[in-house]
Amino acid sequence: MMTPADEAELCAMVAGAQAPLRVVGGGTRSFGKGERLSLSALRGVEVYEPGALTLVARAGTPVVEVEALLAAEGQRLAFEPMDHRSLLGTTGEPTLGGMVAANVSGPRRVQAGACRDALLGVRFVDGRGQVLRNGGRVMKNVTGYDLVKLMAGSRGMLGALTEVSLKVLPGVETAVTLILHGLDDRRAVAAMAAALGSPFEVTGAAHLPARAGGPLTLLRLEGFSDSVCYRAGRLEALLSAFGEIEVEQGDARWADLRDVRLFAGSGRDVWRIVVKATEAPGLVARLPEGARAFYDWGGGLVWAELPAGTDLSALGPFAGHARQVRGSGCGLSAHPPAIAALTAALRAQFDPRGIFICDPA
Amino acid sequence: MDMPVPDTRILSGKDRIVARLVATLGAGGVIHDPAETRAYECDALTAYKCPPLAVVLPRSTDEVADVLRVCHEEDIPVVPRGAGTSLAGGALPTADAVILGVARMSDVLETDYDNRFIRVQAGRTNLSVSTAVEEAGFFYAPDPSSQLACAIAGNIAMNSGGAHCLKYGVTTNNLLGLTMVLMDGTVVELGGPYLEPAGLDLLGLVCGSEGQLGVVTEATLRILPRPEGARPVLIGFDSNEVAGACVSDIIKAGVLPVAIEFMDRPCIRATEAFAGAGYPDCEALLIVEVEGSAEEIDAQLELICGIARRHDPVELRESRSEEESARIWLGRKSAFGAMGQINDYMCLDGTIPVSQLPHVLKRIGEMSEHFGLAVGNVFHAGDGNMHPLILFDANRPGDLETCEAFGAEILKLCVEVGGCLTGEHGVGIEKRDLMGVQFSAADMKAQMRVKDVFDPKWLLNPAKVFPLDVSAPHRAGAA
Numbered sequence: 127m128m129t130p131a132d133e134a135e136l137c138a139m140v141a142g143a144q145a146p147l148r149v150v151g152g153g154t155r156s157f158g159k160g161e162r163l164s165l166s167a168l169r170g171v172e173v174y175e176p177g178a179l180t181l182v183a184r185a186g187t188p189v190v191e192v193e194a195l196l197a198a199e200g201q202r203l204a205f206e207p208m209d210h211r212s213l214l215g216t217t218g219e220p221t222l223g224g225m226v227a228a229n230v231s232g233p234r235r236v237q238a239g240a241c242r243d244a245l246l247g248v249r250f251v252d253g254r255g256q257v258l259r260n261g262g263r264v265m266k267n268v269t270g271y272d273l274v275k276l277m278a279g280s281r282g283m284l285g286a287l288t289e290v291s292l293k294v295l296p297g298v299e300t301a302v303t304l305i306l307h308g309l310d311d312r313r314a315v316a317a318m319a320a321a322l323g324s325p326f327e328v329t330g331a332a333h334l335p336a337r338a339g340g341p342l343t344l345l346r347l348e349g350f351s352d353s354v355c356y357r358a359g360r361l362e363a364l365l366s367a368f369g370e371i372e373v374e375q376g377d378a379r380w381a382d383l384r385d386v387r388l389f390a391g392s393g394r395d396v397w398r399i400v401v402k403a404t405e406a407p408g409l410v411a412r413l414p415e416g417a418r419a420f421y422d423w424g425g426g427l428v429w430a431e432l433p434a435g436t437d438l439s440a441l442g443p444f445a446g447h448a449r450q451v452r453g454s455g456c457g458l459s460a461h462p463p464a465i466a467a468l469t470a471a472l473r474a475q476f477d478p479r480g481i482f483i484c485d486p487a
Numbered sequence: 488m489d490m491p492v493p494d495t496r497i498l499s500g501k502d503r504i505v506a507r508l509v510a511t512l513g514a515g516g517v518i519h520d521p522a523e524t525r526a527y528e529c530d531a532l533t534a535y536k537c538p539p540l541a542v543v544l545p546r547s548t549d550e551v552a553d554v555l556r557v558c559h560e561e562d563i564p565v566v567p568r569g570a571g572t573s574l575a576g577g578a579l580p581t582a583d584a585v586i587l588g589v590a591r592m593s594d595v596l597e598t599d600y601d602n603r604f605i606r607v608q609a610g611r612t613n614l615s616v617s618t619a620v621e622e623a624g625f626f627y628a629p630d631p632s633s634q635l636a637c638a639i640a641g642n643i644a645m646n647s648g649g650a651h652c653l654k655y656g657v658t659t660n661n662l663l664g665l666t667m668v669l670m671d672g673t674v675v676e677l678g679g680p681y682l683e684p685a686g687l688d689l690l691g692l693v694c695g696s697e698g699q700l701g702v703v704t705e706a707t708l709r710i711l712p713r714p715e716g717a718r719p720v721l722i723g724f725d726s727n728e729v730a731g732a733c734v735s736d737i738i739k740a741g742v743l744p745v746a747i748e749f750m751d752r753p754c755i756r757a758t759e760a761f762a763g764a765g766y767p768d769c770e771a772l773l774i775v776e777v778e779g780s781a782e783e784i785d786a787q788l789e790l791i792c793g794i795a796r797r798h799d800p801v802e803l804r805e806s807r808s809e810e811e812s813a814r815i816w817l818g819r820k821s822a823f824g825a826m827g828q829i830n831d832y833m834c835l836d837g838t839i840p841v842s843q844l845p846h847v848l849k850r851i852g853e854m855s856e857h858f859g860l861a862v863g864n865v866f867h868a869g870d871g872n873m874h875p876l877i878l879f880d881a882n883r884p885g886d887l888e889t890c891e892a893f894g895a896e897i898l899k900l901c902v903e904v905g906g907c908l909t910g911e912h913g914v915g916i917e918k919r920d921l922m923g924v925q926f927s928a929a930d931m932k933a934q935m936r937v938k939d940v941f942d943p944k945w946l947l948n949p950a951k952v953f954p955l956d957v958s959a960p961h962r963a964g965a966a
Contacts, residue, residue: 176738177734177841178841231683258929259926260930262905266910268657268913270922270931270952271934271938272694274691275688275692276937352783403681427682445680464669464674465677469689475940
């Protein structure tokens, strides 16, 4: 494994590479072939201005370190990044670079935006071994093309991130979880749509259909105590047609949902399906026999667990896309030819020698 | 402002080219009479004008694809145009260019409240997107001040913002999908009515690419439930430093106002004389607006006022009614008009880290004396997006040039303190030649390589964004 001590050394390693390299952050997701290029030595927070809601840090900085720093000022990463370790059975330490490269976003994505929405700027080393900068550390910036968004979720296929700057948000005084019992999937998605379409700022909407105690539909509210209490009351009234609401203090359940712990350790395949929320119940109904699934993002994200090697192509077309997160396969649907051509051409521009290995999307 | 020399091959072939365009779109879809093309000679950056070769006004994605195929074959530059409200010259034509206006494409194609999106043709105006979903209790969040006139197509091209970005983000954060036609006529779909695009985030790449990568014809936009209510508080301070510290303290206290607007003394005085909103005569004025139910608003304003009082304000006026809210916003909303009453003005758009506010305002004041031109500052303080308004007299020889030189110095200062040249207006031609202040040659090269991928012949809006000498090899196909 190559571990450059700084950005200059990274540039030299990439420029001098004779064989493809696999960029890794904390190594919390699965590895394939190729020599590993670890960015773990590029760590440390460079700028944190709580009053400006901005943080700039090197890509190898552990997420947990940043979260602790933010918490000390009552702030947080609003997009609630998932920790993949329990689901994938891996060790290692999730890093900012890995989080950004995979655009990792949790349940709050539905209200506060994804990782890419909080990403203000990047520095990265392209396949030519040169440092490129885009964006910056300010919230509004339309100067030149937005390569920041391009790098978010690019999974290391265009370059190795060395520094990221992020918008952070205030943390909250209180959180409560509203629970509806016994809804079938369609009714649950309808209830979540009603909640998310209300002005009461729901910051999480999930549905767990397959449980011994019957299905649970969960809605999260966060903020100042009085406001949360008021909004919980209004939501109870709004959703009265869906049954009685149980109000649970706190948000303890949401970390498990975020990290998909329900499917930890089963040894079966896990798929992540992004879909138009109202199409999700139909999609889940079409999953093969023996599948388990739950809904996040009001139905817009389905996590499905299936017997190893299950082919999902029988699902047919739907508004969205699927990717295997645990297992041996990869993506479900190929990109249309025009998009595939643009993607390949962009890769060729940023990495003309094909130095960066990337798992198929 | 340098622009490429018009191609005589195209100019002399106008009749033949127009005939091909008419054969493609019908006579009603093509404007070529010089008396009529003049209406398209500039956008809202009126200092620069040039009538185009012709204007095409397609009605559908297919028509856009047809007309682009013709221009691609003929090697004719195409300048996409939304509503022509760009302050950066984003829709300024050259004499050999065809303007592709999307104004006739303004239909709502689909509204879906369960999935909270609307799909529209890209020529639809920003405000009319919100009005289309208003009755159901929804709105479209990005709200540039030109929202009555500006088109979604232009909003996507410039990644437009507005006053409420601190809470709701800008266009890219509210865009779920789009249909776009590449210069060679290929139609591509990016994203869709779901929360994450597949593969590379081409949607995010296209948003803010200033019409250089493709022509956006349809957009799927995220709509949000309208808050129960909103009310502002007006806070006046004796110094910019204290106002800046107050903004920082409000944010640190965990409140997330939907807007924090800032005006300095020259701006306050001008708007007071113009609109009579009853603003105090002070050094710095903040308007902080929060949202929620009546009780939630009360609680947040109480917290904000408590913070403000610790900074010893000269004025603290909490709105108690819609009428009072309107009065507080009146001056801010009249600011540009008020400055325009005094003189011609140039509106800048740099962004700075909010901690640099007092330093930057002090330096702008010093520069104002040096250049001999007055300047007023209106500012989205929550997100650091400044709008210095430099006053000049367009009829006085040399004034425009002095104003531009002053503006360039302010933008360089924005970059120097860790900010950027433009926060929401775009680069266009206005800031094109300053790109080297913010980006290295390699940074610009990487961006131009992206254009090489989408538009290898560099026919779409070619003379914008990158300094002409920097883009020359790419435009010549030699890169």
